[in-house]
Amino acid sequence: ExxxxxxxxxxxxxxxxxxxxxxxxxxxxxxxxxYRQDPGKSLESLFVLLSNGAVKQEGRLMASLxxxxxxxTLHITAAVHDLSAxxxxxxxxxxxxxxxGLTFGKGTHLIIQP
Amino acid sequence: GAGVSQSPSNKVTEKGKDVELRCDxxxxxxxxxxYRQSLGQGLxxxxxxxxxxxxxxxGLPSDRFSAERTGGSVSTLTIQRTQQEDSAVYxxxxxxxxxxxxTIYFGEGSWLTVV
Numbered sequence: 001e002x003x004x005x006x007x008x009x010x011x012x013x014x015x016x017x018x019x020x021x022x023x024x025x026x027x028x029x030x031x032x033x034x035y036r037q038d039p040g041k042s043l044e045s046l047f048v049l050l051s052n053g054a055v056k057q058e059g060r061l062m063a064s065l066x067x068x069x070x071x072x073t074l075h076i077t078a079a080v081h082d083l084s085a086x087x088x089x090x091x092x093x094x095x096x097x098x099x100x101g102l103t104f105g106k107g108t109h110l111i112i113q114p
Numbered sequence: 115g116a117g118v119s120q121s122p123s124n125k126v127t128e129k130g131k132d133v134e135l136r137c138d139x140x141x142x143x144x145x146x147x148x149y150r151q152s153l154g155q156g157l158x159x160x161x162x163x164x165x166x167x168x169x170x171x172x173g174l175p176s177d178r179f180s181a182e183r184t185g186g187s188v189s190t191l192t193i194q195r196t197q198q199e200d201s202a203v204y205x206x207x208x209x210x211x212x213x214x215x216x217t218i219y220f221g222e223g224s225w226l227t228v229v
Contacts, residue, residue: 033218035220041222042205042220042221042222042223043205043207043220044220045217045218045219045220048216048217088157090157101147101149101159101160101162101170101173102147102159102218103159104156104157105156106156107156107157
């Protein structure tokens with residue numbers, strides 16, 4: 001069964017600090033996705049990581065993928081309040097065995113305090 | 115503008131009633147997904163359509179759930195004899211193709227409450 005685990009699930013941090021969210025998954029996959037969700041809103045695609053060693057950056061967010069370790073990280077640099085949201089990672093293949101859906105982690109609820 | 119459009123945005127229904135949720139994918143997107151998001155279960159894959167191929171229904175939780183996609187575009191998710199545990203946000207998503215190298219875009223969701 002495919003499992004996707006994120007940690008931490010809750011994170012409160014101050015503006016200006018750096019932090020990393022971790023996403024571990026239990027199956028071989030070279031495709032990993034990061035999404036952002038604001039309260040009451042839908043999912044916004046942040047990054048699509050398609051190969052081992054992939055690194056993508058957008059503003060203060062940087063995502064990387066290590067397929068050998070089955071680990072992706074989302075690094076936040078010099079956090080600002082606007083980045084407060086819930087962040088999800090997702091991997092190809094859903095837990096029932098089919099490969100057409102994404103299996104999501106439980107999400108990391110991030111609060112950035114001024 | 116055209117993002118993924120879902121309707122209704124909110125639906126309150128009585129237990130035992132049937133509900134239909136509609137999804138308009140982004141124009142030109144051949145792949146369409148339904149997901150369910152609830153507090154207890156997080157985000158769950160339900161069903162996947164790719165072009166004219168037979169859908170992957172393997173995520174549907176019971177035979178009360180069904181989905182159609184007409185003309186390769188609009189999709190309807192139907193829940194028969196709703197139960198309280200069906201209360202959740204039902205998210206539709208679409209992508210340019212089924213190759214999974216494409217970004218998957220989500221709609222705003224249909225918030226279903228079964229009372």
